[in-house]
Amino acid sequence: MLGSPSSWRRIPERYGLIGSRCETCKTNYFPSRQICPVCRRRGKIVEKAYTGKGKIYSFTKVNVPPAGFEIEAPYMLAIIELDEGPKLTAQVVDCEERDVKIGLPVRMVFRKIQESGREGLIHYGFKFALSK
């Protein structure tokens, strides 16, 4: 995350929720996969842009965050099930613990993920907010 080239390569994934899809077995993947674990060599992998709509599959309140995220605590972290199938873990913003419930619809929003100190790069990407 901190290194510039590795972070840069993941920009399409983090900004645009770009994953992949196996045309052979019609399975959607996020993050993207080079090889379909089901079809192996018979799989045909193509790029897939997700709409950013989904629902809360599971969630938790983070009181003691990992290093670098201290100022944001407490915050809500959730497993999001995208409308197209894949699940991913992301912060849910603009809400309190009382607002979050399993099954509630969410949408992707664009936020700062991490800053490398006062002089380093700012890393942007997707988080989620409750749909209104």
Added chain:
Amino acid sequence: MIGIVGYGAYVPHYRIKAEEIARTWGEDGWRIIKGLGVQEKSVPDLDEDTATMAVESARNAVVHAGIKGKSIGAVFVGSESHPYAVKPTATIVAEAVGATPHLTAADFEFACKAGTTAIQCCMGMVSSGMVEYGLAIGADTAQGRPGDALEYTASAGAGSFIIGKKNAVAEILGTYSYTTDTPDFWRRPSADFPSHGGRFTGEPAYFKHVVNASKGLMEKMKIGPEDVDYVVFHQPNAKFPRHAAKILGIDSKKLEPGLLTPLIGNTYSGASMLGLAAVLDVAKPGQHVLVTSFGSGAGSDSFLIKIKDEIEEKRSRLVPVMNYVNNKEYLDYALYVKHRKKLKSL
């Protein structure tokens, strides 16, 4: 014909009341609210900045326009709070709306009017055929020194406009600018907070430029105040635009639909853009809108806009400005300080 093909707004979820700021500093809240006409202001979350707000408003604009990101040939972001001193905000937005790599992009800076200047540049590029669509954005997370009068109004928000020729929701009939070198408000690179000329910011700065740009446009277009249905002025507070309307002989009722400062504060580069978006949300085909921005330093860009029939067809794809304005949660001063990272150690 050059027009607005789509537009989008963004205002953060959090608010602080003017009363709460006044309580912290032991000032008379009621007197301040009455003086500035600002009841509360928007506050960005810890993970929001000018780039994230610009992206949110731009994504709304692309959906509203019904165009592909790849068809945008220019992205210009106007702000005085770009996240980097060196490294453009515009590339972040261009990537996030899927416009990269075949486009030109740049950041603009002219205090609170950089967004409207971006609209003018897009108009030139579209009319010359250089690009099919141009995306002009005004976005800011404004900072006021704790305890300063600016702290009651300096807020956050963004407005995006896609300029093009096809399927416009509103036609831009003309534009006119008025610019002089006036040191009413400034910030040196190493300073965290801006400085301002106090009372000097009114008469020779805001009023001179807003009034002259609006007058100049009306003369150029051969119209009078009675020919416009809505007026949007830059809105550092609620008082200034109302007074400017009075000087110009414009009925202040025409100002109200686009006057958002009482509810969200002064969004700086976002202010006239969000005001225009709020008017477009309610305007009817055939109506005319006069928009005049103001940027300290100083200058004003004025536009005459005519609403087209297409505005009704595209309304279902819109996220109205008032959805953002009304969807809010209040912070106390302590949480506000954390949100704005006003303590050096944060």
